[in-house]
Amino acid sequence: MHQPPAEHVHWLFATGFLLLGLFLLAEAVVGPEVWRRRPWRPYLWPSFAFGLGVLMWPVMVFFTSSTVHMLAHGAWAQVMMLAGASELALARGRVTHWAWRLCTPFAFIVSGGAFLLHEQNQWFFQRSSFLHHFLGWLLLLGAVFPLARALRPRWVVANAGFALVFLVIAVALFSDRDLAPIFGHLSPLAGTPHR
Amino acid sequence: MSSQPIIERLEERVAARDLTWRSLGVSLIGPLTALAGVTWAIVQPYRVTLLHPRGEGFWWLFVEPPLLVILAGVAFHLLVARPLVEDLEKD
Numbered sequence: 001m002h003q004p005p006a007e008h009v010h011w012l013f014a015t016g017f018l019l020l021g022l023f024l025l026a027e028a029v030v031g032p033e034v035w036r037r038r039p040w041r042p043y044l045w046p047s048f049a050f051g052l053g054v055l056m057w058p059v060m061v062f063f064t065s066s067t068v069h070m071l072a073h074g075a076w077a078q079v080m081m082l083a084g085a086s087e088l089a090l091a092r093g094r095v096t097h098w099a100w101r102l103c104t105p106f107a108f109i110v111s112g113g114a115f116l117l118h119e120q121n122q123w124f125f126q127r128s129s130f131l132h133h134f135l136g137w138l139l140l141l142g143a144v145f146p147l148a149r150a151l152r153p154r155w156v157v158a159n160a161g162f163a164l165v166f167l168v169i170a171v172a173l174f175s176d177r178d179l180a181p182i183f184g185h186l187s188p189l190a191g192t193p194h195r
Numbered sequence: 196m197s198s199q200p201i202i203e204r205l206e207e208r209v210a211a212r213d214l215t216w217r218s219l220g221v222s223l224i225g226p227l228t229a230l231a232g233v234t235w236a237i238v239q240p241y242r243v244t245l246l247h248p249r250g251e252g253f254w255w256l257f258v259e260p261p262l263l264v265i266l267a268g269v270a271f272h273l274l275v276a277r278p279l280v281e282d283l284e285k286d
């Protein structure tokens with residue numbers, strides 16, 4: 001079996017982020033007491049985030065189109081595992097200091113920075129360029145939600161906003177194509193779109 | 196006459212209504228996600244390669260974004276939302 005095209009990997013990750021967003025949205029709707037009523041549920045989204053971080057390593061290893069891409073994928077893998085592991089430890093009670101909650105906004109800021117730094121083309125060069133800029137700014141600005149959640153864990157707006165950021169990430173990743181126009185713009189330097 | 200029993204009854208009714216809305220909200224997340232996937236498949240049928248394959252390889256036939264969205268919605272509804280609604284209804 002040959003290596004999947006990059007866009008397929010983005011779509012598979014989009015499914016993971018979609019599920020992550022749905023878990024968080026459900027938690028925001030029912031509140032933490034009901035969410036924790038079954039022992040496995042508090043571990044659901046942190047283990048999912050950790051797993052997505054682990055799965056990012058093969059992406060880093062096999063998709064080496066450029067050094068900067070490899071470094072960005074490596075940075076995502078590390079911070080997603082950090083955020084997932086710290087939230088798992090908090091859920092388990094292994095760590096209790098509130099500052100551990102700052103690992104998630106830190107992951108957002110590093111991920112957003114990596115998106116913006118490794119995209120070398122302008123917003124409307126092609127769709128994937130647009131999505132890199134969009135996702136970078138979404139994560140940088142969206143870091144306000146995990147930050148608010150770290151400071152006020154029961155604030156519904158922060159929890160719902162946190163979930164919605166993941167849902168928007170999923171939509172953006174599902175929209176990704178290796179080569180496609182964005183709002184009618186496609187640079188002639190980008191190449192010819194395939195099916 | 197004390198107004199305490201009336202206030203308690205009103206509070207109970209507000210809490211019950213709040214629970215109903217929460218149950219409804221959680222129950223709708225999965226079906227709405229699946230519906231989004233179905234709508235996407237109808238609006239952009241070319242994103243479902245299985246509908247009209249032209250000799251594509253494994254990945255083009257395995258990874259179908261609208262079907263993945265439907266699958267995520269159904270899995271969420273069956274595995275997460277249903278037990279969550281049961282827990283809410285126990286209240």
